[in-house]
Amino acid sequence: AALANTPRFHPPPADSPEASVKVTPTMPRLPTGASAQQARLFHMMQAMSNSRAGYLRRSGPALEKETLLGLVLRLGLPAEHPSVTSTFSNAASKTKKDVSNGIEGLRRQLELYQNKCNELVKQLVIAGEDSRKNVIQWFIDALLVNVNAGASRPDRTKVSSPELLLNLSVVLLKLCEPFFNDTKKSLLIDPGFVSSPENHGGIYDLTGNDHLPRLGSNVTNSAVYQPKNSFIPLCFFFCSRSLALSIIPDANFYDMIVYQARRTAWTIQRQNGDIRSDPNLNRYLGIQYAKEIHLQNRAYVTDILKFYDMAAGFLMRIDKDQLITMPEHIVNDFCDVLNFASEQTPKMMAGIDFGNSFRLSVKLLSQDYAGLVRNYNLRAKLGDVLHDIFLPDSANNRSDVPASVTCDPLAGGQPYLTSDKLSQETLAPSLLLLYGEVEHTGFYDKNSHRTKIAELLKFLWDSPEHKPAFRRITEDKASFIKFANGIVNEMNHQFASVMERLPAIRTVQLQMANPQQWAALSEEERETITSRHEENEQHVKRDLPLCNSIMKMLGFLNTDKDIRDMFLLDEMRSRLANMLLHVLTKLVGSRGLDLKVDNPETYNFRPKEMLQDLCIIFSSFADADEFQKECARSGYYTTDLMSKAVKTCRKLGLLVGESMELFDLLATKVEDASKMMESDEDLYEDAPDEFLDELMCTFMIDPVILPTSGKIVDRQTITQHLLNDSTDPFNRKELSVGDIVPAVELKEKMEVWLEEKRAARNQSS
Numbered sequence: 001a002a003l004a005n006t007p008r009f010h011p012p013p014a015d016s017p018e019a020s021v022k023v024t025p026t027m028p029r030l031p032t033g034a035s036a037q038q039a040r041l042f043h044m045m046q047a048m049s050n051s052r053a054g055y056l057r058r059s060g061p062a063l064e065k066e067t068l069l070g071l072v073l074r075l076g077l078p079a080e081h082p083s084v085t086s087t088f089s090n091a092a093s094k095t096k097k098d099v100s101n102g103i104e105g106l107r108r109q110l111e112l113y114q115n116k117c118n119e120l121v122k123q124l125v126i127a128g129e130d131s132r133k134n135v136i137q138w139f140i141d142a143l144l145v146n147v148n149a150g151a152s153r154p155d156r157t158k159v160s161s162p163e164l165l166l167n168l169s170v171v172l173l174k175l176c177e178p179f180f181n182d183t184k185k186s187l188l189i190d191p192g193f194v195s196s197p198e199n200h201g202g203i204y205d206l207t208g209n210d211h212l213p214r215l216g217s218n219v220t221n222s223a224v225y226q227p228k229n230s231f232i233p234l235c236f237f238f239c240s241r242s243l244a245l246s247i248i249p250d251a252n253f254y255d256m257i258v259y260q261a262r263r264t265a266w267t268i269q270r271q272n273g274d275i276r277s278d279p280n281l282n283r284y285l286g287i288q289y290a291k292e293i294h295l296q297n298r299a300y301v302t303d304i305l306k307f308y309d310m311a312a313g314f315l316m317r318i319d320k321d322q323l324i325t326m327p328e329h330i331v332n333d334f335c336d337v338l339n340f341a342s343e344q345t346p347k348m349m350a351g352i353d354f355g356n357s358f359r360l361s362v363k364l365l366s367q368d369y370a371g372l373v374r375n376y377n378l379r380a381k382l383g384d385v386l387h388d389i390f391l392p393d394s395a396n397n398r399s400d401v402p403a404s405v406t407c408d409p410l411a412g413g414q415p416y417l418t419s420d421k422l423s424q425e426t427l428a429p430s431l432l433l434l435y436g437e438v439e440h441t442g443f444y445d446k447n448s449h450r451t452k453i454a455e456l457l458k459f460l461w462d463s464p465e466h467k468p469a470f471r472r473i474t475e476d477k478a479s480f481i482k483f484a485n486g487i488v489n490e491m492n493h494q495f496a497s498v499m500e501r502l503p504a505i506r507t508v509q510l511q512m513a514n515p516q517q518w519a520a521l522s523e524e525e526r527e528t529i530t531s532r533h534e535e536n537e538q539h540v541k542r543d544l545p546l547c548n549s550i551m552k553m554l555g556f557l558n559t560d561k562d563i564r565d566m567f568l569l570d571e572m573r574s575r576l577a578n579m580l581l582h583v584l585t586k587l588v589g590s591r592g593l594d595l596k597v598d599n600p601e602t603y604n605f606r607p608k609e610m611l612q613d614l615c616i617i618f619s620s621f622a623d624a625d626e627f628q629k630e631c632a633r634s635g636y637y638t639t640d641l642m643s644k645a646v647k648t649c650r651k652l653g654l655l656v657g658e659s660m661e662l663f664d665l666l667a668t669k670v671e672d673a674s675k676m677m678e679s680d681e682d683l684y685e686d687a688p689d690e691f692l693d694e695l696m697c698t699f700m701i702d703p704v705i706l707p708t709s710g711k712i713v714d715r716q717t718i719t720q721h722l723l724n725d726s727t728d729p730f731n732r733k734e735l736s737v738g739d740i741v742p743a744v745e746l747k748e749k750m751e752v753w754l755e756e757k758r759a760a761r762n763q764s765s
Helices: 036-049 060-066 068-073 082-087 096-126 129-145 162-180 191-195 231-244 247-270 279-295 298-317 328-344 355-365 376-390 421-441 443-461 464-473 477-513 515-519 523-557 561-567 573-589 607-620 625-633 639-652 657-684 715-724 744-764
Strands: 703-705 712-714
Touching: 060 068, 060 129, 060 162, 068 096, 068 129, 068 162, 082 096, 082 279, 096 129, 096 162, 096 279, 129 162, 129 231, 162 231, 162 247, 162 298, 191 231, 231 247, 231 298, 231 328, 247 279, 247 328, 279 298, 298 328, 298 355, 328 355, 328 376, 355 376, 355 421, 376 421, 376 443, 421 443, 421 464, 421 477, 443 464, 443 523, 464 561, 477 515, 477 523, 477 561, 477 573, 477 715, 523 607, 573 607, 573 625, 573 639, 573 715, 607 639, 607 657, 625 657, 639 657, 657 744, 703 715, 703 744, 712 715
Parallel strands: none
Antiparallel strands: 703 712
16 A cells, blocks of 8 residues: 555646656666677667657656556567567577477566566555555556557657556456456446546546547437446456557557568568578567567457457447447457457467357447447448358358357357347348448458458358348338449449459569560569559459459349349349449450469459359349340440350350250340340431430430429439439439439320331331
């Protein structure tokens, strides 16, 4: 207790004059007569301490240099620590066993030290009320002065070292341990804590530069906080904040270092260099292994995973009014931790119950909560969690995450995706909605999200438990059309880009495979070609998996008549036909099947499989007269294209039996429709102006009146326009498909005129 009450236990209060006093440390001098080894060690310790930089008396650096708990918790094993640098010197030359032994040895040192820290803090907490209050105030100060430690590049003159933040999270996890292993105690977590400034000390303020976003909007501190136990909610929320400032940025930094190490090794190998002696690679690997001391520590990782599943359970049980007040970072961090574990430490997930994590992800993605969680990046992450953690490995060729993680032990070991009731009722429509929403996540991220969503949808489609939900999807016409329009747009854009880049990739591959031709180029030319080649490879590897998944998705969705009828609506029919024919042109008409690249599987380039999927989709519309007419109208259609596609499918055995017969029948019907349209084209030449679309100047098939402008256009023209623009094209007033009015009298007049013209033509012939 005396220790907790010493003057140096806390940094100065935020509003005190002392808080803004700047400290400029005096640089120690190298002792006279120091050896070269001592000099290196001296300079290394200077670099570690960052002692040249000044800092404010109330700041992260001051916390760890001038408070007692800061001085205790600041120690650790950063990459620059002498023990670490000596253990991982020349890291690229070490065997896996040497690296593993080195990490384990350093990990034992760190664990021993952290256990002592845990014991000290525990003794301070139980020493008495005053001592506990002082420790809690130190926690508050530590979290407040390090509010920006989660930034990608935090200012080290303002925030504490990663080592202190790591040890703080370890200490708080240990304080939480009794209740994340005890469901009854976890029920004492009171959501009102974040709405009580008196208790959280400003950590969860709603205003100011450092305020933390909440899940909902327009949140106030109106809730009355009367907890049954005040220490449990305090530990929970402080721990969640501490993890946001330590493990989350640490994991992101680790991912970046691993990427840099792999890319550096790949570049060296490509240039026939020496991997073992490369200083950059050795530096990256040394940092990577230093991070693995704690990021792959089973005890630490397990505690974090248990904490976040408990957090998911807490968020599941509170009502909507309470949920909107929760800090957004808790859900965001929950997603990041689970996805990091699935990629970097999947085996450590075995034996942990992730039921709460699954149910929270499904709940927050459901349409009932779509209006609450409006952060599209966060919603996309929830979809990634369902895919990366809970999609059985047989559905996505993933084997690293233990099968036990994906299955519910309370449902006989069945996958959560098929056994959970809320999932059965809501997940299919939720994923269709999410597919459109991830458009807002950014150009480079949306493809990955959509590929995963498509794989989830395929798994659900094959599960009888989800069939009723898929049938209900057709009841929401507007949402389905938004989804369908999105995948058509995506396929048109992405596939065209892929088919332009693949030949360029092949050209460079042939250049590089010819040593004489490659050596004849200047170094500058080789660098330019290599840079462009790598860019093309990145685009194809990102875009082609999505193209493949879209074809698969269209294939299985259109096996259902009700869903197929949705694709045949006026809004979608023409767009679908044009997209399918566009892809067919690239695969068959442009000899796409003959395109060769080295290692095609690395690009997910499987043209025969895609052609098979494409022709199966075509065959599902063999009896749809309007679809056949749309194909015939398409600018991509030629008789030779369909004929060649039929012959190719037969030759390669891509379609057999009924599917082959239906595709052949469709090609014949489209050709007949094309001939009929060609014969009618001549009749349209002298059509009255009132029969022409006022926007496209083409003969209308189904004229409609736009009530906002009084103009008459073809239904297909306006429905396609409204997919991307909800205004009247003539005056920009708001307009929806439900507003347009059929021009019944004009249509009857047109039909009479056309029949008369056809009769006259037939008599003359």
